Amino acid sequence: MNLPLPTAAPSPAPEAPHPRAGEQLSGADIVVQILVDEGCEVLFGYSGGAILPVYDAIFRHNAQHLRADGSEPMPLIVPANEQGAGFMAAGLARASGKVGVAVVTSGPGATNLVTPIRDAMADSVPMLAICGQVPTSALGSDAFQEAPVANIMASCAKHVFLVTEAEQLEATLRTAFEIARSGRPGPVVVDIPKNVQNAMLRFDGACRLPIPGYRARLRATAQAQLGDDACARFFTALAQARRPLIYAGGGVIAAGASTALHEFATTFGIPVTTTLMGLGGFDTTHPLALHMLGMHGTAYANYAVEDCDFLIALGARFDDRVAGVPARFAPRAQFIAQIDIDAAEVSKVKAVDWHHVGPLRGALERLLRHGRARGAHPDFSDWHAHLAALKRDHALDFDRDSVLIQPQAVIEAINRHTRGRAIISTGVGQHQMWAAQYFDFRAPRHWLTSGSMGTMGFGLPAAIGAQFARPDALVIDIDGDGSIRMNLGELETVTSYGLPLKIVVLNNVGDGMVRQWQKLFFDGRFSATDRSLRRKDFVMAAQADGFGWVRRLERKDELEAVIGEFLAHPGAAFLEVMIDPDAGVYPMVGPGKSYAQMITGPFIAERNESAIASAQTADMF
Amino acid sequence: MKHTLFILLQNESGALLRVAGLFAARHCNIDTLTVATTHDPAISQLTLVMHGSAALLEQVVRQTRKLVDVLDVNTLSLVGDEQRPMALASSA
Ligand SMILES: Cc1ncc(C[n+]2csc(CCOP(=O)(O)OP(=O)(O)O)c2C)c(N)n1
Ligand SMILES: [Mg+2]
Numbered sequence: 060m061n062l063p064l065p066t067a068a069p070s071p072a073p074e075a076p077h078p079r080a081g082e083q084l085s086g087a088d089i090v091v092q093i094l095v096d097e098g099c100e101v102l103f104g105y106s107g108g109a110i111l112p113v114y115d116a117i118f119r120h121n122a123q124h125l126r127a128d129g130s131e132p133m134p135l136i137v138p139a140n141e142q143g144a145g146f147m148a149a150g151l152a153r154a155s156g157k158v159g160v161a162v163v164t165s166g167p168g169a170t171n172l173v174t175p176i177r178d179a180m181a182d183s184v185p186m187l188a189i190c191g192q193v194p195t196s197a198l199g200s201d202a203f204q205e206a207p208v209a210n211i212m213a214s215c216a217k218h219v220f221l222v223t224e225a226e227q228l229e230a231t232l233r234t235a236f237e238i239a240r241s242g243r244p245g246p247v248v249v250d251i252p253k254n255v256q257n258a259m260l261r262f263d264g265a266c267r268l269p270i271p272g273y274r275a276r277l278r279a280t281a282q283a284q285l286g287d288d289a290c291a292r293f294f295t296a297l298a299q300a301r302r303p304l305i306y307a308g309g310g311v312i313a314a315g316a317s318t319a320l321h322e323f324a325t326t327f328g329i330p331v332t333t334t335l336m337g338l339g340g341f342d343t344t345h346p347l348a349l350h351m352l353g354m355h356g357t358a359y360a361n362y363a364v365e366d367c368d369f370l371i372a373l374g375a376r377f378d379d380r381v382a383g384v385p386a387r388f389a390p391r392a393q394f395i396a397q398i399d400i401d402a403a404e405v406s407k408v409k410a411v412d413w414h415h416v417g418p419l420r421g422a423l424e425r426l427l428r429h430g431r432a433r434g435a436h437p438d439f440s441d442w443h444a445h446l447a448a449l450k451r452d453h454a455l456d457f458d459r460d461s462v463l464i465q466p467q468a469v470i471e472a473i474n475r476h477t478r479g480r481a482i483i484s485t486g487v488g489q490h491q492m493w494a495a496q497y498f499d500f501r502a503p504r505h506w507l508t509s510g511s512m513g514t515m516g517f518g519l520p521a522a523i524g525a526q527f528a529r530p531d532a533l534v535i536d537i538d539g540d541g542s543i544r545m546n547l548g549e550l551e552t553v554t555s556y557g558l559p560l561k562i563v564v565l566n567n568v569g570d571g572m573v574r575q576w577q578k579l580f581f582d583g584r585f586s587a588t589d590r591s592l593r594r595k596d597f598v599m600a601a602q603a604d605g606f607g608w609v610r611r612l613e614r615k616d617e618l619e620a621v622i623g624e625f626l627a628h629p630g631a632a633f634l635e636v637m638i639d640p641d642a643g644v645y646p647m648v649g650p651g652k653s654y655a656q657m658i659t660g661p662f663i664a665e666r667n668e669s670a671i672a673s674a675q676t677a678d679m680f
Numbered sequence: 681m682k683h684t685l686f687i688l689l690q691n692e693s694g695a696l697l698r699v700a701g702l703f704a705a706r707h708c709n710i711d712t713l714t715v716a717t718t719h720d721p722a723i724s725q726l727t728l729v730m731h732g733s734a735a736l737l738e739q740v741v742r743q744t745r746k747l748v749d750v751l752d753v754n755t756l757s758l759v760g761d762e763q764r765p766m767a768l769a770s771s772a
Binding site for chain 1: 688690693694697698701705739742743745746748749750751752
């Protein structure tokens with residue numbers, strides 16, 4: 060179900076010319092035609108002066124191509140704020156593997172997209188942002204709603220184009236899609252001055268920009284084959300290992316490599332832990348799965364990292380939420396192997412002994428064939444038994460006896476219904492970590508979360524985008540009371556478009572994650588994170604925005620029944636759960652700490668004495 | 681350690697900004713930077729001098745190679761004592 064990314068090579072000239080080749084079209088009509096050609100079925104955006112020609116072209120396209128059921132072939136979904144449009148496009152991309160498209164006006168429209176563009180860059184999500192711009196004659200004149208979008212976005216996006224020559228528009232847009240999805244995916248911004256949108260142009264149907272450096276590097280990477288020697292060195296090391304561990308990141312999902320990973324791990328009996336971004340890349344209910352590692356990973360995954368003697372990093376980049384202290388990460392690993400599509404990630408943080416730069420799926424399949432052909436049949440049964448004991452003795456747990464509703468119990472209750480088959484999005488904070496820890500993830504593209512940027516406000520618009528990508532799927536936004544407020548205007552987007560989205564707000568009356576740090580590192584001074592005096596009434600807000608099922612849950616004994624009712628509701632449903640405001644996220648590997656210093660908290664058994672933080676940690680982030 | 685980078689760049693709008701911005705964003709100080717056209721008007725040559733560790737150089741070169749308009753990156757580095765350089769080492 061994971062869409063394979065098209066290989067990166069420049070597509071050869073199509074056999075048959077484009078049916079519209081040679082037609083005279085306006086720049087705006089060319090924008091629409093390219094979107095159609097690239098398989099775009101929904102757009103997200105907010106209108107404004109500098110993008111009016113494109114919006115008009117979209118309107119005309121939809122009016123002229125109405126489907127038999129009266130629906131539009133390329134609806135334009137209007138958010139409350141362009142940031143919402145950006146995250147909707149990202150949600151669609153994350154849930155489907157397709158390029159998500161946002162179309163906004165110049166100046167404030169474009170700058171409102173900065174956060175989602177940076178978020179997509181940081182999590183390698185393919186996106187295209189089309190921004191209106193003041194006419195070329197006004198560029199650089201401080202014109203009304205002019206912003207230096209190419210400058211601003213250059214620091215945030217995978218690439219930016221400012222189209223100053225109308226003749227380049229068509230090639231630029233086609234190339235923008237190519238860049239967004241190829242190699243390590245990412246967001247591309249195309250800034251289009253209004254006169255370029257209005258220019259009359261001859262439509263070519265196939266042209267692309269020459270980007271020889273990029274394409275040559277891409278081709279070299281795509282064609283890089285793992286040689287027999289490299290495979291042999293890998294298996295020699297594996298044969299010497301007794302405790303191998305796969306550390307799989309978001310690259311597994313971006314590469315469509317989860318099936319290959321499953322084959323590889325199960326064939327050789329190598330356990331798998333994934334990063335936050337890698338959740339779903341390997342079925343967390345599989346016996347070889349150790350769920351998530353890292354700052355808030357499971358204790359048993361982190362212990363496995365401590366114990367392993369051979370670490371295999373697949374599409375993972377040793378970032379600071381995983382390897383806070385690189386030198387003490389996987390301290391017993393005699394051999395570290397790394398496969399990544401991005402050469403710049405190899406040995407960036409931690410030196411590795413073996414690496415391959417290339418598409419992950421092909422590399423895993425190659426290793427698999429090599430190992431099978433040579434009868435590699437390592438026996439890791441002692442290691443498996445060791446890990447089974449770790450999983451049993453250090454399982455995730457929480458305060459099950461409290462009279463207050465525990466957030467983890469809410470996730471568990473939802474999971475009993477969804478069983479890893481729902482698409483889950485989140486805000487950022489404790490609720491995000493509880494969702495990551497307590498849900499099962501059985502397949503890729505079911506977990507949408509802002510990993511690297513950690514952007515509050517992501518959850519609701521991302522869920523909306525995902526629901527457009529997967530209209531029949533159960534999509535649930537697990538949000539925080541702080542995070543959801545950041546894009547609360549999008550509640551009304553849900554109901555206006557009749558989406559059957561399910562929203563859960565785990566309300567701990569404040570910025571729980573920040574409070575957790577303030578408890579640990581600032582003597583419990585809750586500067587600006589306590590919301591108990593705030594007036595927000597989420598239930599009334601959801602009702603005002605037309606949610607058909609709205610409920611505030613405050614009693615623990617009603618949890619099971621309410622969750623059942625909530626999920627059974629056919630339309631948009633909003634559930635606010637008043638949770639224990641003091642619930643913490645455990646385990647926790649503190650900032651600047653090694654896994655040996657992991658705190659497991661009051662409800663998870665610890666393996667050895669953790670060195671309590673005495674060092675100054677307040678400047679660690 | 682001082683390093684000289686020779687960067688061949690497609691002459692696109694914003695290309696220079698992207699290279700300079702990348703170095704700034706990665707906290708890599710540029711000591712000198714010159715830009716010249718080549719015999720091909722579509723291609724510019726950037727000559728950039730920076731200082732920093734070999735690891736920093738390697739990372740920033742790899743990141744530079746990811747920029748869409750970059751065609752090629754070559755480097756020359758001083759080896760040995762900065763006051764009394766022994767030799768120049770180059771890498772592709
Ligand atoms: C846009 C943005 N601003 C600030 C932060 C810093 N931050 C991280 S978690 C958090 C608190 C989130 O509160 P809430 O959404 O209620 O989640 P909780 O931790 O309470 O579950 C804050 C402020 C952030 N990640 N993103
Ligand atoms: Mg909260």
